[in-house]
Amino acid sequence: MAHSAVPVTARWPSAAAAALVLVLTLGTLVAVAWRAEWGGGLAPADWAAIRFTVIQALLSALISIVLAIPVARALARRQFRGRQVLITLLGAPFLLPVIVAVLGLLAVFGRGGIVNDAVTALGLEPISIFGLHGVVLAHVFFNMPLAIRFLLQGWLAIPAERFRLAASLNAPVGRLLEWPMLRSVVPSTFLVIFLICLTSFAVALTMGGGPRATTVELAIYQAVRFDFDLGRAALLACVQFALCVAAAFLAWRVTGEDMMGAGLDRVVQRWDLRRPSIDYAMITCAALFLLLPLAMVVWRGLPGLFEMPTTIWLAASRSIVVAIGSAALCIAMALALALRGGAMVAVIGVLPLAASGLVVGTGAFLIVFPFVRPSDVALLVTMLVNATLALPFALRSIAPAVAQVQTDYGRLGASLNMTGWSWLRLVVLPRIRRPLGFATGLAAALSMGDLGVIALFAGQAEETLPLAMYRLMGAYQMETAASAALLLVTLSLALFWICDRGGRTNADM
Amino acid sequence: MLTCDRLVLQQGLFSLTANVGFEVGLVTALIGPSGAGKSTLLAAIAGFLQPSSGRLLWDGTNLTDAAPGARPVSVLFQDNNLFPHLSTAQNVGLGLRPDLKLDGAQHSQVGAALADVGLDGFADRKPSALSGGQQSRVALARVLVADRPIVLLDEPFAALGPALKDEMLDLVRSKLKTAGKTIIMVTHDPSDARRIADQAALVADGTVAQPVATDSLLDNPPPALAAYLG
Numbered sequence: 183m184a185h186s187a188v189p190v191t192a193r194w195p196s197a198a199a200a201a202l203v204l205v206l207t208l209g210t211l212v213a214v215a216w217r218a219e220w221g222g223g224l225a226p227a228d229w230a231a232i233r234f235t236v237i238q239a240l241l242s243a244l245i246s247i248v249l250a251i252p253v254a255r256a257l258a259r260r261q262f263r264g265r266q267v268l269i270t271l272l273g274a275p276f277l278l279p280v281i282v283a284v285l286g287l288l289a290v291f292g293r294g295g296i297v298n299d300a301v302t303a304l305g306l307e308p309i310s311i312f313g314l315h316g317v318v319l320a321h322v323f324f325n326m327p328l329a330i331r332f333l334l335q336g337w338l339a340i341p342a343e344r345f346r347l348a349a350s351l352n353a354p355v356g357r358l359l360e361w362p363m364l365r366s367v368v369p370s371t372f373l374v375i376f377l378i379c380l381t382s383f384a385v386a387l388t389m390g391g392g393p394r395a396t397t398v399e400l401a402i403y404q405a406v407r408f409d410f411d412l413g414r415a416a417l418l419a420c421v422q423f424a425l426c427v428a429a430a431f432l433a434w435r436v437t438g439e440d441m442m443g444a445g446l447d448r449v450v451q452r453w454d455l456r457r458p459s460i461d462y463a464m465i466t467c468a469a470l471f472l473l474l475p476l477a478m479v480v481w482r483g484l485p486g487l488f489e490m491p492t493t494i495w496l497a498a499s500r501s502i503v504v505a506i507g508s509a510a511l512c513i514a515m516a517l518a519l520a521l522r523g524g525a526m527v528a529v530i531g532v533l534p535l536a537a538s539g540l541v542v543g544t545g546a547f548l549i550v551f552p553f554v555r556p557s558d559v560a561l562l563v564t565m566l567v568n569a570t571l572a573l574p575f576a577l578r579s580i581a582p583a584v585a586q587v588q589t590d591y592g593r594l595g596a597s598l599n600m601t602g603w604s605w606l607r608l609v610v611l612p613r614i615r616r617p618l619g620f621a622t623g624l625a626a627a628l629s630m631g632d633l634g635v636i637a638l639f640a641g642q643a644e645e646t647l648p649l650a651m652y653r654l655m656g657a658y659q660m661e662t663a664a665s666a667a668l669l670l671v672t673l674s675l676a677l678f679w680i681c682d683r684g685g686r687t688n689a690d691m
Numbered sequence: 692m693l694t695c696d697r698l699v700l701q702q703g704l705f706s707l708t709a710n711v712g713f714e715v716g717l718v719t720a721l722i723g724p725s726g727a728g729k730s731t732l733l734a735a736i737a738g739f740l741q742p743s744s745g746r747l748l749w750d751g752t753n754l755t756d757a758a759p760g761a762r763p764v765s766v767l768f769q770d771n772n773l774f775p776h777l778s779t780a781q782n783v784g785l786g787l788r789p790d791l792k793l794d795g796a797q798h799s800q801v802g803a804a805l806a807d808v809g810l811d812g813f814a815d816r817k818p819s820a821l822s823g824g825q826q827s828r829v830a831l832a833r834v835l836v837a838d839r840p841i842v843l844l845d846e847p848f849a850a851l852g853p854a855l856k857d858e859m860l861d862l863v864r865s866k867l868k869t870a871g872k873t874i875i876m877v878t879h880d881p882s883d884a885r886r887i888a889d890q891a892a893l894v895a896d897g898t899v900a901q902p903v904a905t906d907s908l909l910d911n912p913p914p915a916l917a918a919y920l921g
Contacts, residue, residue, distance in 0.1 A: 189760070590771050591771055591774060593737075593739055593759070593768065594766075594768065594771060594772065594774075596738075596739070596758070596759040596760055597737055597738075597759045597760060597762075597764065597765070597766045598760060598785050598786065598789050598837075599759075599760025599761065599789045600760065600785070600789040600790075601760070601789065603790070604789050604790040604791070607790075608774070608777070608781075608785075608790070608791060609774055612776040612777075613774075613776060
């Protein structure tokens with residue numbers, strides 16, 4: 183038997199975390215399937231949903247990348263005031279509650295939005311935003327920034343010496359340097375975005391709908407919520423699982439290590455640049471597309487912010503509690519799994535990416551149903567589901583840092599006879615403060631903005647802020663909805679900022 | 692006596708046999724070409740590498756299956772000997788209690804050890820605020836307070852300049868040897884061995900030779916050592 187070269191930590195935390203993830207991802211699927219009354223296979227409407235899901239995900243990924251390439255190229259080769267702020271902002275949509283972005287997009291592209299005001303002023307028919315193009319529009323809004331960051335990383339990974347060499351040879355930079363880089367970066371970026379769009383629920387719920395624009399996840403929601411047809415829900419969940427496992431497996435294999443990217447603040451000196459106007463036009467258009475909807479949320483939401491009914495503030499406080507609980511659970515699981523390490527943990531860590539949040543929630547309800555009333559545990563289940571769904575992102579941030587600590591100090595800790603709790607408290611936690619703070623903030627913000635499983639079971643008394651906002655939009659109370667959106671986005675970003683900040687302050691390495 | 696009883700160590704295709712004993716209270720240098728297995732032997736004594744056969748004995752107690760932290764062994768590694776986020780005193784305190792819950796007597800023990808290595812008044816500094824030589828002294832202070840009779844030095848002073856390295860080696864001899872520790876050090880440099888080692892053992896060709904007096908080994912080197920020394 184070989185001794186481990188790191189201090190020995192107890193086995194049960196990682197076993198418990200792994201068991202919880204397995205129960206919540208696969209166990210819930212079994213629970214749903216178990217209770218289902220099986221009547222035939224997939225209906226034509228289900229096939230339509232599958233087709234729509236794949237098509238919108240393909241289109242969303244394709245358009246996001248095609249638009250991102252010129253913007254990333256412009257950012258990679260131009261230096262201007264506000265560039266660093268813009269790049270930081272490109273990371274924000276990941277934290278932005280979907281429902282807030284949808285409201286902002288409606289304010290720009292919707293029926294009474296800026297674009298349609300201009301169109302009708304020209305005497306043309308107003309454009310409808312709902313349907314395939316609405317879903318794709320929202321997905322591009324969320325994923326183009328991600329694509330820009332991935333591609334920008336690719337551009338900045340090209341050594342400056344190569345550009346110097348190309349310049350001295352008077353060689354075409356595009357074909358010689360940029361094209362090979364794109365060929366290696368684009369496929370992984372495409373797969374990641376495709377995967378994200380595959381399980382999209384809130385966007386499809388608000389921008390899609392109708393039999394012609396239903397995703398699999400939305401079809402699951404409808405099957406549970408309106409028909410209580412668990413068999414169909416379970417079957418669709420299996421379909422979604424299979425789709426995601428395939429895409430996730432491909433994506434994880436071709437993606438690089440660092441998703442959030444460091445060192446994007448340098449500009450490579452170039453000698454092949456002539457017309458800067460095109461670059462700046464690209465950057466301006468992208469910034470407008472991303473910032474205008476958010477500006478509209480602030481603009482419309484600010485006046486009524488302090489006149490919102492008490493129910494909204496109550497929903498906000500519930501959301502904060504859920505977000506904090508979910509983040510704590512998520513981080514505890516991620517830490518337990520990261521300390522254990524190994525291939526099994528890696529698989530368990532990515533499993534939630536393929537799970538349907540709605541099936542996880544439904545299954546969790548079915549498991550506890552014999553013992554308690556569903557509405558009693560609506561928030562608890564939401565907390566569990568959110569923690570599980572955020573786990574892959576948290577793990578991706580924490581696990582490399584934990585592995586580094588174990589490589590650097592594992593032997594020293596082991597030879598000093600540090601064990602379990604001392605090792606965690608005295609060495610691991612202090613040394614991974616930055617990724618820990620970042621991951622905690624991420625988990626909290628993702629949970630804060632989540633509109634998923636809560637929509638299935640919550641009554642008035644269990645409403646979270648995103649759900650309250652969705653119900654306000656459904657009742658066409660757009661002013662109040664905008665104020666709630668402003669509150670929601672402020673709370674989400676504040677939670678993230680506080681946690682991330684906490685990890686950075688006084689973190690001397 | 693620390694005894695390697697027909698110890699066989701394997702890492703991939705590499706194999707090292709050790710059938711030797713190290714006297715209590717002496718400084719022994721392991722000398723030989725790079726890749727001969729000097730650090731591998733230290734890793735096995737420290738408990739990081741499980742031998743494929745043979746036994747490791749300390750005063751007749753079998754250590755072969757003991758976990759690294761349960762062995763009567765302190766190690767100074769090539770690097771990362773201090774936790775950068777902990778203060779000097781905390782780094783030393785870990786040698787007394789790995790959970791750092793020190794009582795008053797132990798706090799003064801830490802202070803005394805720091806004073807002993809010439810770091811009085813440095814207790815609250817972080818390693819980043821210390822020079823390379825001072826960092827080595829902190830690690831030595833931790834070895835001093837730890838109740839572990841065997842000390843392994845895996846070239847911890849390699850990154851220091853020649854004068855500073857000699858200073859550290861002298862400190863090892865004056866503090867650790869005086870405290871009665873049994874010291875085994877890896878070295879590339881025969882002058883290091885001559886400076887502080889009572890005896891030296893040649894590690895070459897897959898075997899560890901029985902330690903002999905340092906000067907006699909270096910003055911009449913066997914062929915393998917002669918080829919290495921040039």
